[in-house]
Each structure stands twice: as structure tokens, then as C-alpha cells.
């Protein structure tokens with residue numbers, strides 16, 4: 714999917730919501746555990762109930778890898794279900810990969826070619842030659858961790874390197890990578906006050922912003938400091954939406970939570986025009 718197609722979807726749906734499919738068998742409604750593939754059964758119902766309210770889904774691969782081959786098969790079924798039934802949806806494999814060049818190429822093939830995701834999250838720590846193999850894929854997006862939502866972000870990301878915070882170095886250096894037009898960045902919703910300075914470095918790039926809901930980030934603050942003229946934001950909530958209910962009507966409860974966020978996003982989008 715191109716960035717222009719993503720922006721068009723945002724305006725059409727009046728939403729820049731990304732729903733995180735972080736499926737934990739200990740948290741899903743008990744009746745689904747009788748299903749042959751409980752993870753996929755859960756995802757299918759969540760997707761069918763919420764697809765009109767969001768523009769993206771983000772399965773975090775940890776929640777699939779934890780269940781071995783069955784988990785990976787559930788991930789494969791989920792992305793196929795999305796690509797077949799809702800091709801307008803932007804898909805994010807939250808895998809946080811990145812390695813030496815030839816290994817990164819294989820990771821890129823796994824997520825962009827085999828699974829056919831639109832994007833994948835990547836850790837920048839190994840530098841240019843670990844990121845560029847992902848950027849070589851046309852109309853696929855590489856979402857680089859910049860300033861993360863967790864407390865540990867302050868261990869390294871905000872430390873000064875050559876007089877500048879490390880996360881700013883990541884933003885500035887990566888702008889010169891080959892294929893940089895395919896870059897997006899992760900900035901945690903819990904760090905909204907940093908967004909004005911981030912926008913000075915990358916005025917238009919799309920940001921994946923996790924951390925509203927369960928981690929306490931504030932949607933209005935993220936929009937105030939982070940929205941660009943092309944919106945430039947995908948705001949993710951995982952647990953706050955998918956575990957809103959635990960009974961037979963869990964998907965309706967998830968849709969109610971998604972609708973609350975979508976309505977706030979609609980108000981923010983109206984401020985742009």
C-alpha cells in the first residue's frame with residue numbers, strides 16, 4: 714500500500730486508529746478455547762466487528778511465536794483474512810527485527826513477501842546496513858523505533874550522543890538511508906511532549922504511536938504535538954480495545970472502545986481542514 718492510499722483511507726474512515734492484535738490465550742473469552750484455532754477465531758471476530766473504525770491492524774508477533782507452529786499459523790491466517798476481505802487495511806507486523814544485511818533481507822522476505830504485510834517494525838541499533846534491506850521493497854514500509862513508550866526509553870534513547878539525543882540521531886541519520894521514503898517511525902504516546910521537536914526533524918513522516926489505553930498515553934496531546942498536514946499518525950491501542958469484554962459479546966465491546974477512539978480522531982481530523 715502507498716502512503717497516499719493510507720492517507721485516503723484515513724480521510725474516508727475519519728480514523729487513524731490501529732488496533733493491536735496482541736492475543737493472549739489467558740485473556741480471550743473462555744468459550745473460544747474450544748475452537749480448533751482460538752487465536753484466529755478471536756482475531757476474525759475482532760476484525761469483522763471493528764474494521765470500519767480503524768485503518769490498520771498490528772499483530773505483535775511475540776503473541777503468536779509464543780504458541781509455536783500453531784501461533785505462526787494463526788498469524789498467517791490472520792494476515793490472509795485481512796488481505797482477502799479488507800485489502801484497504803494497512804497491516805503492520807510488529808516484529809522489531811534488524812540484523813546484518815543478508816539476514817535482514819530474509820526477515821524482509823518473511824514479512825513482506827511470504828506473509829504479505831504492508832509494514833514491519835525494526836530496531837535501529839545495528840544501523841544503516843541492517844535497515845536498508847527492508848527499504849528496498851517497493852510500497853512496503855519500515856517502521857523504525859525512535860522514542861519508545863516504555864520507561865526503559867530513557868536508558869539510551871534520550872542520552873546525548875555528539876550533543877544530541879540518540880533518538881534524534883536515529884531520525885536524522887535514517888533520513889539519508891537509501892529508500893528513506895519508505896520509512897515510518899515509532900514514537901510512544903506516553904512521550905507526546907517530545908513530538909514538536911520530532912516534527913521539526915521529520916515534518917511529514919508517518920508515526921506509529923502506541924501507548925494510548927493500557928499504558929496511559931493521551932490521544933489529544935499526541936494530535937496536538939504530532940499531527941502533520943497529511944495526518945502522519947497511526948495511533949495504536951491493543952489491550953484497551955481487544956480485551957474490553959470477555960463474554961460472548963466481546964467483539965461488540967471491542968467495537969465500542971474502537972468507536973470511542975474513532976470519534977475523538979474525527980474531531981482531531983476536523984481541526985486539519
Ligand SMILES: O=C(O)c1cc(=O)[nH]c(=O)n1[C@@H]1O[C@H](COP(=O)(O)O)[C@@H](O)[C@H]1O
Pocket residue numbers: 733735773807834860861862863899900901923924925926927928949950951952953
Ligand atoms: O512497536 C510497537 O508497536 C511498540 C513500541 C513502543 O514503544 N511501545 C509499545 O507498546 N509498542 C507495542 O504496542 C502495543 C501496545 O499495546 P497496549 O499497551 O496493549 O495498547 C504492544 O504490541 C507493544 O509491543
